[in-house]
Amino acid sequence: MECFLNSKTELYAVIGDPISHSLSPDIHNRIYKRLKEDKAYLAMRIPPSELKASIDLLRNNFKGFNVTIPHKEAIIPYLDELDTTAEIYGAVNTVRVENGRLKGYNTDGYGFIMAMEAEGFKVEGKKVLLLGAGGAARVVAHELLNKGCHLTIANRSEEKRERLKAELLAHSSNKHIITCSPSELKEGYYCIVNTTPVGMAPLEQQLPLENLEILKASEVVFDLIYNPYKTLLLKAAEEAGCRVLNGFSMLYYQGIKAQEHWRGAVLPNKIAQEIFVELENMLK
Ligand code: NAP
DSSP states (O other): OOOOOOTTOEEEEEEESSOTTOOHHHHHHHHHHHTTOSEEEEEEEOOGGGHHHHHHHHHHHOSEEEEOTTOTTTTGGGOSEEOHHHHHHTOOSEEEEETTEEEEEOOHHHHHHHHHHHTTOOOTTOEEEEEOOSHHHHHHHHHHHHTTOEEEEEOSOHHHHHHHHHHHHHHOSOOOEEEEOGGGOOSOOSEEEEOSSBTBTTSTTOOSOSOTHHHHTOSEEEESOOSSSSOHHHHHHHHTTOEEEOTHHHHHHHHHHHHHHHHTSOOOHHHHHHHHHHHHHHHO
């Protein structure tokens, strides 16, 4: 029997602005279709000025939603409860709606670690260079510090990189954090993670790193961007002999963890793996 949306269909969404590029509906609707569930996942553009006014609509009509740029921090005052992941990162990317209450989670850190582990990247205790000091950098930095990494944060604006360093030092027992401007960088990193949007439209012809010599001494380069599938940075890293990873698997695994929060159960691994391959082939 063919399945149509009806008044009982459970609704989920991703909210952000812009949102039309989002891959999240592709991930979640594939899961619902595969499990033959009467659920649907929408992409909803909510400009910052309309976030507050949208909360009750989400609360009354959705079972859960993802939150992306620019609302990950701004949504926090409207939530009833935060899980520890959201508290640690000071940002929310997943909300579960239960009996009219909104509980915020952050599954980006899980996505980052799962993506690294799935590729067999072992960063424990290694020197890692983080490019950028925004919301994604904060999550990635926490995870890398937990793994005992020695972190260098290179970011264009000094104020933001120093603020991130101070915040990390206040929360982590691993104090191995140094900061610098991207122009001051020299080689010596096992792993490089790009958390800036440099490499995606409209900056797809740019590199987040000036000194490409750094790549030659690195083993692993992870770009959080997944569109384009291979950024200029990843192409240069491959040429320099590094192993590379784009942001698709991080996005995918954060989505799988969001599903777990919404359904209160782990997705069958076989289905999760099959959809991963399906989407990866679509993006390549
Ligand atoms: P954000 O909070 O706005 O931070 C962006 C960072 O990039 C800032 O540190 C900013 O530096 C730097 N930056 C921006 N434009 C730059 C430029 N032209 N040159 C040099 N540095 C620049 O954004 P975010 O939430 O961290 O997201 C960053 C990227 O990660 C986006 O591409 C996003 O799509 C990606 N992301 C991917 C996933 C995934 O699952 N794959 C998850 C989250 C985020 P300044 O301080 O100097 O402005």
